Amino acid sequence: MEYILEARDVSHRYGRGEDSPYSLHHVSVGIREGVRTVILGANGAGKSTLFYHFNGVYRPSEGEMFYRDIPMSYEREHLYQLREDVAVVVQNPDEQIFSSTVEEDVAFGPMNMNLHPDIVEGRIRDSLFKVGMEEYRYRPTTQLSYGQKKRVAIAGALAMEPKVLILDEPTAGLDPQMSQEVMELVDQMCLAGTTVVISTHDVDLAYSWAEEIHVLRMGRLVYSGPPEPFFGDRDAVSLAGLTVPHTFSVNRSVEGIRGRSESPYPRTESQLLAKMSPPEARFGRISVRAVPEDGAVPDDGGELVGIYGFRTRRLFDETGSRADVYFDAIEGCCLGAMQGRDAVLYCDPELVDVVRERIRGLSAFGRAPEVV
Amino acid sequence: MGDPIIETQDLTFRYSGNDSPSLDGVSLRIGRGVRTVILGANGAGKSTLFYHFNGLFRPSSGRVLFDGQPVGYRRRGLRELRSRVAVVLQNPDDQIFGQTVEDDVAYGPRNLGLDEREVEARVERALALVGMSGMRDRNTMKLSYGQRKRLSIAGAIAMEPEVLVMDEPTAGLDPQMSLELMELAEQLHHSGTTVVISTHDVDLAYAWADEIHVLRKGRLIYSGESEGFYSDPVQVYLTGLIQPSMFLINKSLCDMRGLPEVPFPRTETQLVSKMASGPKGRFVILPVRDAMSPSMVDSAVSWLGGTEIRLGLYGTTCRRLLPDSGVPVDYVFDGFESCMSQCLMGRDVVLLCDEGCVDIVASKIRRLEDFGTVVETKVL
Numbered sequence: 234m235e236y237i238l239e240a241r242d243v244s245h246r247y248g249r250g251e252d253s254p255y256s257l258h259h260v261s262v263g264i265r266e267g268v269r270t271v272i273l274g275a276n277g278a279g280k281s282t283l284f285y286h287f288n289g290v291y292r293p294s295e296g297e298m299f300y301r302d303i304p305m306s307y308e309r310e311h312l313y314q315l316r317e318d319v320a321v322v323v324q325n326p327d328e329q330i331f332s333s334t335v336e337e338d339v340a341f342g343p344m345n346m347n348l349h350p351d352i353v354e355g356r357i358r359d360s361l362f363k364v365g366m367e368e369y370r371y372r373p374t375t376q377l378s379y380g381q382k383k384r385v386a387i388a389g390a391l392a393m394e395p396k397v398l399i400l401d402e403p404t405a406g407l408d409p410q411m412s413q414e415v416m417e418l419v420d421q422m423c424l425a426g427t428t429v430v431i432s433t434h435d436v437d438l439a440y441s442w443a444e445e446i447h448v449l450r451m452g453r454l455v456y457s458g459p460p461e462p463f464f465g466d467r468d469a470v471s472l473a474g475l476t477v478p479h480t481f482s483v484n485r486s487v488e489g490i491r492g493r494s495e496s497p498y499p500r501t502e503s504q505l506l507a508k509m510s511p512p513e514a515r516f517g518r519i520s521v522r523a524v525p526e527d528g529a530v531p532d533d534g535g536e537l538v539g540i541y542g543f544r545t546r547r548l549f550d551e552t553g554s555r556a557d558v559y560f561d562a563i564e565g566c567c568l569g570a571m572q573g574r575d576a577v578l579y580c581d582p583e584l585v586d587v588v589r590e591r592i593r594g595l596s597a598f599g600r601a602p603e604v605v
Numbered sequence: 606m607g608d609p610i611i612e613t614q615d616l617t618f619r620y621s622g623n624d625s626p627s628l629d630g631v632s633l634r635i636g637r638g639v640r641t642v643i644l645g646a647n648g649a650g651k652s653t654l655f656y657h658f659n660g661l662f663r664p665s666s667g668r669v670l671f672d673g674q675p676v677g678y679r680r681r682g683l684r685e686l687r688s689r690v691a692v693v694l695q696n697p698d699d700q701i702f703g704q705t706v707e708d709d710v711a712y713g714p715r716n717l718g719l720d721e722r723e724v725e726a727r728v729e730r731a732l733a734l735v736g737m738s739g740m741r742d743r744n745t746m747k748l749s750y751g752q753r754k755r756l757s758i759a760g761a762i763a764m765e766p767e768v769l770v771m772d773e774p775t776a777g778l779d780p781q782m783s784l785e786l787m788e789l790a791e792q793l794h795h796s797g798t799t800v801v802i803s804t805h806d807v808d809l810a811y812a813w814a815d816e817i818h819v820l821r822k823g824r825l826i827y828s829g830e831s832e833g834f835y836s837d838p839v840q841v842y843l844t845g846l847i848q849p850s851m852f853l854i855n856k857s858l859c860d861m862r863g864l865p866e867v868p869f870p871r872t873e874t875q876l877v878s879k880m881a882s883g884p885k886g887r888f889v890i891l892p893v894r895d896a897m898s899p900s901m902v903d904s905a906v907s908w909l910g911g912t913e914i915r916l917g918l919y920g921t922t923c924r925r926l927l928p929d930s931g932v933p934v935d936y937v938f939d940g941f942e943s944c945m946s947q948c949l950m951g952r953d954v955v956l957l958c959d960e961g962c963v964d965i966v967a968s969k970i971r972r973l974e975d976f977g978t979v980v981e982t983k984v985l
């Protein structure tokens with residue numbers, strides 16, 4: 234099986250008339266299982282319309298949709314099954330939240346799956362914990378701020394424990410820290426085996442996160458593949474209504490001036506800096522540790538302390554432990570170390586290896602801080 | 606810095622039924638002609654503050670001054686104030702009332718009691734500035750989000766205000782449209798309007814602002830140049846913000862190389878200039894008044910006498926003339942930055958530029974000298 238979700242030659246029109254415009258026009262796109270995927274495109278390019286095809290809310294006017302190589306059936310019970318596996322979080326949380334309290338809203342999906350009440354209870358707790366909204370469990374949904382509603386909508390999707398999690402503009406309208414928190418959660422879902430698909434027109438976010446991008450322009454698919462060839466094609470980027478990510482263009486300019494090759498392509502600031510770092514720079518070291526179960530973190534003093542993962546985040550909140558880098562901490566600790574400071578990065582136990590791997594990966598770009 | 610055009614003194618505001626104030630003792634000064642950004646997380650009080658700038662909200666205590674005079678909240682005072690301060694709301698649907706594009710833009714100027722010829726002139730100019738000249742008769746209900754956003758800005762520009770306040774102007778816009786909008790803000794700034802923007806896009810704020818005011822939970826915690834704020838990571842963290850990408854890269858790079866952080870690069874070309882240098886290309890500025898044609902470009906190209914010349918565009922007039930001009934432009938968006946980055950790599954470039962924007966571009970080029978880049982520039 235090559236794709237977990239696939240659109241084959243899918244067209245969609247909102248109206249029924251012969252001349253009603255296409256919002257998707259012969260789109261063939263495959264989402265690979267476990268691959269971090271971004272759907273890119275300007276407003277009105279067809280991103281949301283495509284997403285509604287992924288969970289069967291829309292039916293193609295022409296062409297066919299597949300889930301795990303099986304053509305989607307639009308029978309009621311098949312749709313239920315599909316939506317247990319494929320959860321879509323829409324851009325505007327008000328379109329997704331119907332229940333009067335947070336608890337009811339998150340419970341809605343699992344209850345519809347006829348799960349045992351104990352299991353439903355576990356899922357409510359677990360998903361509210363992940364988005365950091367446990368305290369709001371009994372709150373009326375109307376009293377929540379925009380950012381809180383967005384998190385409740387995500388919790389509702391997580392409670393389904395879907396195989397594929399699809400998020401339409403997950404960071405739109407959120408302030409920067411909240412955006413980073415959402416992206417960290419999404420990252421953790423990927424590592425836990427969920428296939429995550431995100432739509433965005435934030436090219437910097439897309440570039441730093443995606444393994445594969447699919448670009449839509451006026452309802453047509455214009456690119457599928459790794460991000461670099463697309464962003465290297467100025468005309469294609471411009472036609473798609475997008476711009477070139479900062480790290481991509483800074484790298485291109487600097488290497489162009491130095492007469493060196495653009496590859497390897499840095500996608501994050503730390504990768505860019507690893508490439509640009511002079512041999513004489515003194516780097517700090519990064520110690521990656523599993524967060525202690527009781528959250529009792531020794532205050533070593535002097536070192537830069539970062540946290541990564543929702544469990545670590547909650548533990549630090551509860552115990553009031555000090556951290557310097559609360560958000561985007563892998564990146565923050567790398568930058569700190571490159572500025573010469575020693576850093577300690579506490580993370581959820583299952584993430585320790587992945588995080589070490591990621592930091593070591595910096596050496597592909599040049600000098601990297603040592604991981605201990 | 607110029608004298609303050611708007612000033613708040615110990616401004617406190619409570620929404621009825623709320624215990625904690627939405628604005629708490631805010632004293633700030635917005636300098637005339639200073640590119641100003643109000644920064645803060647969601648719920649910090651940015652929009653509430655803006656509603657005080659045009660007198661829509663009245664302080665629970667403290668006061669607001671416009672041009673040195675306390676704002677009057679009687680009908681006449683408010684009318685006067687709103688003809689001089691225009692606020693563009695985040696959600697255009699809260700602001701668009703006219704049935705057609707033309708009606709909507711004309712509404713404000715007509716209310717000012719201007720004669721029809723003047724109203725017409727203002728509508729035309731405002732729509733041209735936002736690139737919507739061809740849509741005058743469109744039904745406002747049938748516009749896309751981006752178009753409605755631009756329409757609401759046109760409505761504000763048509764008032765020809767001394768201060769233009771925009772609440773999250775780029776939220777929900779795609780990247781090209783955001784760049785276009787910031788270019789417009791720059792143009793208005795240079796034509797003498799004081800432009801004030803609220804955003805939580807720190808990269809955008811950093812690239813554009815002369816001065817920032819930072820709000821946290823209704824309190825003003827910082828006023829001044831951006832760097833003073835971003836140099837304090839704890840403060841930035843507590844405010845719910847992050848450090849801008851350019852600031853972070855520069856800081857790390859300077860620490861690694863043992864160089865001073867100043868001058869602070871705020872744009873990509875400034876950063877690149879600081880990081881690497883090689884032979885530069887030449888930069889030709891081609892002013893455009895009311896026509897744009899391939900022959901203009903030919904003259905620039907023959908003056909440069911080379912091949913592989915890249916062509917960019919800057920300004921709303923150029924953008925409007927482009928589709929019918931037959932000029933093969935490489936960089937329609939972010940024309941200055943794109944051309945300059947090519948120039949830094951040694952390529953000759955031509956920037957088609959609104960006549961009124963030549964000074965803006967020239968000063969951007971001069972600014973790069975602080976970062977070690979001197980480019981041979983010619984205005985044709």
